[in-house]
Amino acid sequence: MEQTDSALAGEPASPLLAVRGITKRFGSFTANDCVTLGLTQGEVHALLGENGAGKSTLVKMLYGLLAPTEGEILWQGAPITLPNPNAARALGIGMVFQHFSLFDNLTVAENIALVMPQTVKLNDVPGRIDQISRAYGMGLEPNRPVWSLSAGERQRIEIARCLLQDPKVLILDEPTSVLTPQEAEKLFETLDRLKAEGRALLYISHHLEEVKRLCDRATILRLGKVVGTCDPRAETARSLAALMVGTQIAEVRAAGAHALGKERLVVSNLDAPSPSLHGVSLKHVSLAVKGGEVFGVAGVAGNGQSELFANLSGESLAPRADAILIDGASVGGLGISERRARNAGFVPEERNGHAAAPDFTLSENIVLTGHGSNGLTQMGFINGAAARAQSQKVIAAFDVRKSGADPLARTLSGGNLQKFVVGREILREPALLVINQPTWGVDALAAATIRQALLDLCARGVAVLIISQDLDELFEISDRIAVIHTGELSQALPARSVTREEIGLLMAGMPGAASRPSESAHAP
Amino acid sequence: MRLDLYARPQRSTLREILAPIGAMIVAILIGGIVVALMGRSPLEAFDVYFIEPLSQSYSLQAIAVKATPLILIGVGLAFCYRANYWNIGAEGQFIAGGALGGWLGLLTHDGALQGALGSWWILPAMMILGALGGLLYAMIPALLRVWLNVSEILTSLMLVYVAQLGLDWLVRGPWKDPSGHNLPVSVVFDPVAQLPVLFEDGSLHLGVLLAPIAAVIAAVVFAKTLFGYQVRLVGSAPKAARFGGFNDRAIAVAAFAISGGLAGLAGVVEVSGKIQQLLPSISPGYGFSAIIVAFLGRLSPIGIFIAGLVLALTFVGGEDAQIAMHLPGDLTLAFQGVLLICVLAADVLARYSLRLTMGAKS
Numbered sequence: 001m002e003q004t005d006s007a008l009a010g011e012p013a014s015p016l017l018a019v020r021g022i023t024k025r026f027g028s029f030t031a032n033d034c035v036t037l038g039l040t041q042g043e044v045h046a047l048l049g050e051n052g053a054g055k056s057t058l059v060k061m062l063y064g065l066l067a068p069t070e071g072e073i074l075w076q077g078a079p080i081t082l083p084n085p086n087a088a089r090a091l092g093i094g095m096v097f098q099h100f101s102l103f104d105n106l107t108v109a110e111n112i113a114l115v116m117p118q119t120v121k122l123n124d125v126p127g128r129i130d131q132i133s134r135a136y137g138m139g140l141e142p143n144r145p146v147w148s149l150s151a152g153e154r155q156r157i158e159i160a161r162c163l164l165q166d167p168k169v170l171i172l173d174e175p176t177s178v179l180t181p182q183e184a185e186k187l188f189e190t191l192d193r194l195k196a197e198g199r200a201l202l203y204i205s206h207h208l209e210e211v212k213r214l215c216d217r218a219t220i221l222r223l224g225k226v227v228g229t230c231d232p233r234a235e236t237a238r239s240l241a242a243l244m245v246g247t248q249i250a251e252v253r254a255a256g257a258h259a260l261g262k263e264r265l266v267v268s269n270l271d272a273p274s275p276s277l278h279g280v281s282l283k284h285v286s287l288a289v290k291g292g293e294v295f296g297v298a299g300v301a302g303n304g305q306s307e308l309f310a311n312l313s314g315e316s317l318a319p320r321a322d323a324i325l326i327d328g329a330s331v332g333g334l335g336i337s338e339r340r341a342r343n344a345g346f347v348p349e350e351r352n353g354h355a356a357a358p359d360f361t362l363s364e365n366i367v368l369t370g371h372g373s374n375g376l377t378q379m380g381f382i383n384g385a386a387a388r389a390q391s392q393k394v395i396a397a398f399d400v401r402k403s404g405a406d407p408l409a410r411t412l413s414g415g416n417l418q419k420f421v422v423g424r425e426i427l428r429e430p431a432l433l434v435i436n437q438p439t440w441g442v443d444a445l446a447a448a449t450i451r452q453a454l455l456d457l458c459a460r461g462v463a464v465l466i467i468s469q470d471l472d473e474l475f476e477i478s479d480r481i482a483v484i485h486t487g488e489l490s491q492a493l494p495a496r497s498v499t500r501e502e503i504g505l506l507m508a509g510m511p512g513a514a515s516r517p518s519e520s521a522h523a524p
Numbered sequence: 525m526r527l528d529l530y531a532r533p534q535r536s537t538l539r540e541i542l543a544p545i546g547a548m549i550v551a552i553l554i555g556g557i558v559v560a561l562m563g564r565s566p567l568e569a570f571d572v573y574f575i576e577p578l579s580q581s582y583s584l585q586a587i588a589v590k591a592t593p594l595i596l597i598g599v600g601l602a603f604c605y606r607a608n609y610w611n612i613g614a615e616g617q618f619i620a621g622g623a624l625g626g627w628l629g630l631l632t633h634d635g636a637l638q639g640a641l642g643s644w645w646i647l648p649a650m651m652i653l654g655a656l657g658g659l660l661y662a663m664i665p666a667l668l669r670v671w672l673n674v675s676e677i678l679t680s681l682m683l684v685y686v687a688q689l690g691l692d693w694l695v696r697g698p699w700k701d702p703s704g705h706n707l708p709v710s711v712v713f714d715p716v717a718q719l720p721v722l723f724e725d726g727s728l729h730l731g732v733l734l735a736p737i738a739a740v741i742a743a744v745v746f747a748k749t750l751f752g753y754q755v756r757l758v759g760s761a762p763k764a765a766r767f768g769g770f771n772d773r774a775i776a777v778a779a780f781a782i783s784g785g786l787a788g789l790a791g792v793v794e795v796s797g798k799i800q801q802l803l804p805s806i807s808p809g810y811g812f813s814a815i816i817v818a819f820l821g822r823l824s825p826i827g828i829f830i831a832g833l834v835l836a837l838t839f840v841g842g843e844d845a846q847i848a849m850h851l852p853g854d855l856t857l858a859f860q861g862v863l864l865i866c867v868l869a870a871d872v873l874a875r876y877s878l879r880l881t882m883g884a885k886s
Contacts, residue, residue, distance in 0.1 A: 315766055336766075353764060354767055358760075358761065369768060382750055
């Protein structure tokens with residue numbers, strides 16, 4: 001608080017870590033253009049910007065992963081070079097990545113031990129993890145293998161991994177994107193404590209409300225340049241977003257009054273044992289989605305969302321054929337291609353490697369879900385021209401930014417690839433769309449585009465089922481919301497009358513909240 | 525002090541083309557050092573290995589004949605390796621195909637079975653049996669892999685020795701030529717069971733044409749068909765392949781079938797076109813050399829076609845070097861091994877840059 005004045009004036013008095021006039025070029029592309037920023041002890045500093053604004057490039061330089069082209073990095077006022085992350089860690093700079101850098105086949109403890117100094121014995125690590133986990137309420141089991149953990153749990157490993165090294169500066173890249181509001185609140189308390197301990201935090205987030213709640217100062221990047229520094233608490237989420245994007249973001253239009261059609265997706269009493277030891281079994285899940293309705297499934301990561309998605313998509317087959325009906329036909333025993341042939345579309349959570357093959361071009365990725373329709377294949381041959389044409393349609397309709405005519409999927413930024421894989425399904429004009437984490441790690445503008453597209457789709461009579469951990473998103477576009485917890489799905493509650501607190505309690509597995517007598521899953 | 529690998533931000537086509545060429549040059553330099561350590565002239569060895577075979581008609585024909593099995597097997601292996609299944613046992617599938625196809629050559633010996641139908645069907649039937657032999661033999665590791673998750677690397681490799689000993693037993697036992705002075709050889713096939721030569725007095729036989737045909741068809745399959753797409757997808761992003769609705773087990777079995785079938789075809793082509801009888805050993809290690817060919821050709825059928833010719837050159841040059849310079853035949857295999865290591869290293873360097881980090885503690 002006391003720094004606010006100097007913060008607004010520009011650079012604070014004695015920054016712990018600062019960058020001055022830093023520029024980073026990749027060939028002819030300038031990712032960071034003369035960026036100046038300072039982090040003071042005991043402050044939480046937000047770094048805001050759209051995907052592609054240069055946030056990741058900047059923090060990679062602060063963490064020794066990239067070397068600046070021009071400009072300098074100052075540590076307690078003295079210029080330094082950071083040849084690698086070890087050098088950054090040695091100074092006391094820790095980083096929690098947005099994309100997890102964990103080894104699936106190792107346990108939580110082994111993954112964390114990898115970045116500990118060699119003097120620490122592997123046997124001591126589980127105890128220390130327990131300590132940290134308890135102190136900050138993370139619920140980590142040190143001996144669980146990472147492959148069995150959800151995205152949310154993996155993120156918490158990354159945070160614990162940093163905290164174990166007792167950093168002076170902690171960089172967090174979208175740390176709350178997979179947490180419940182209650183969990184996020186708990187994290188904020190942790191971060192407040194870290195701040196009170198005199199550490200400096202650099203906080204990257206798209207959740208503007210959260211930046212307002214948490215951060216003392218915000219630096220906004222657009223197209224690699226600093227476009228403003230402000231006190232986020234003095235701004236509105238809308239004004240912050242406008243600074244980030246450079247234009248006013250249109251508010252997502254409500255779906256308007258539209259008649260609900262017949263039930264297009266019906267799941268009745270679906271029991272699906274988990275295929276893996278640490279997975280979540282689905283227990284008597286029932287739901288019904290009508291044409292023209294957006295049905296939201298809320299829940300903390302790792303409570304059966306991926307299992308539910310796999311059962312709905314047909315990547316896992318349901319034990320009973322009639323447990324899942326699409327437009328009245330039993331599809332529980334049919335694979336994903338047959339379900340697509342019944343005009344269902346699916347978008348899984350993971351963009352790279354699941355929704356899209358990263359080393360395939362965009363037009364080849366059109367074939368991934370479209371090979372059964374649209375004349376993309378003839379007599380076993382792929383019609384490359386048709387695939388490229390369809391790809392261009394998606395790119396144009398969803399403003400997918402890319403370089404080159406038909407680039408590899410991996411070269412797109414997260415938000416642009418997400419727009420592509422969502423657009424790919426929407427342009428197939430499905431009757432039912434099941435989508436898992438539609439805007440996870442996506443910038444504000446892309447997220448608004450995707451949400452609007454989903455609402456437009458449902459206005460055309462399509463049934464949309466969204467699985468999301470982002471409650472703002474669910475409240476913004478869902479008609480009804482149900483909560484998944486340890487593989488059980490609650491009754492669906494109307495989004496207009498239910499409160500965030502009620503949903504939050506259900507997400508935390510508190511009974512009582514579910515016994516709301518009003519609207520049942522079979523309304524309206 | 526240690527070496528670190530850093531992923532290059534961009535892939536460069538030029539670098540990917542230069543990598544195998546650079547690997548060739550480095551391997552030749554290492555080979556030259558070995559020859560020098562053996563007290564011979566590296567320049568003379570280079571001349572004998574790589575220049576002379578290209579200047580004689582008979583050795584050019586020999587290169588084409590030797591390249592044929594390497595290319596056929598290598599093209600098949602590309603299907604397995606692209607799909608991320610590691611068939612190391614093409615040598616065994618080659619022998620199984622040669623034995624099964626060659627068996628028909630033995631059955632039709634001395635005009636047998638050639639009565640009513642004539643003899644036109646014998647060569648096509650041998651080719652089909654050869655491909656079938658290799659295909660069925662490849663099904664053992666393939667099915668063990670998809671049903672029981674047994675490592676196909678181990679099973680396919682071990683089955684090579686089974687095939688080698690099996691053929692050895694057959695040729696020394698039931699298939700031995702009764703009038704062969706007790707030598708471990710079969711009868712010589714009738715001319716109708718031998719692939720005809722393309723030119724008088726040459727060694728170039730009809731089977732040589734199969735190599736470019738297979739390479740072109742495979743190139744089209746990879747680039748244009750949904751099947752080729754599935755093979756690449758299963759290897760590159762298995763989870764996306766399942767999301768696409770493709771059956772990765774079926775793809776694994778199909779890739780092994782193609783790989784084994786082409787290896788078996790190569791085996792029967794070798795037996796019918798070149799050896800013209802069955803011997804206890806019918807391969808100087810083509811099945812293993814073809815692994816090098818597949819990687820040297822970057823798992824692309826056209827690349828494999830070129831790489832097969834290069835490797836065949838080292839085989840022919842190696843034989844010449846044994847005669848002209850008394851260099852051991854194992855030097856050729858050692859050189860091929862060095863070449864594979866150089867190719868794999870060059871692949872890594874094409875995608876990553878190497879940096880020396882001084883005095884960093886981890």
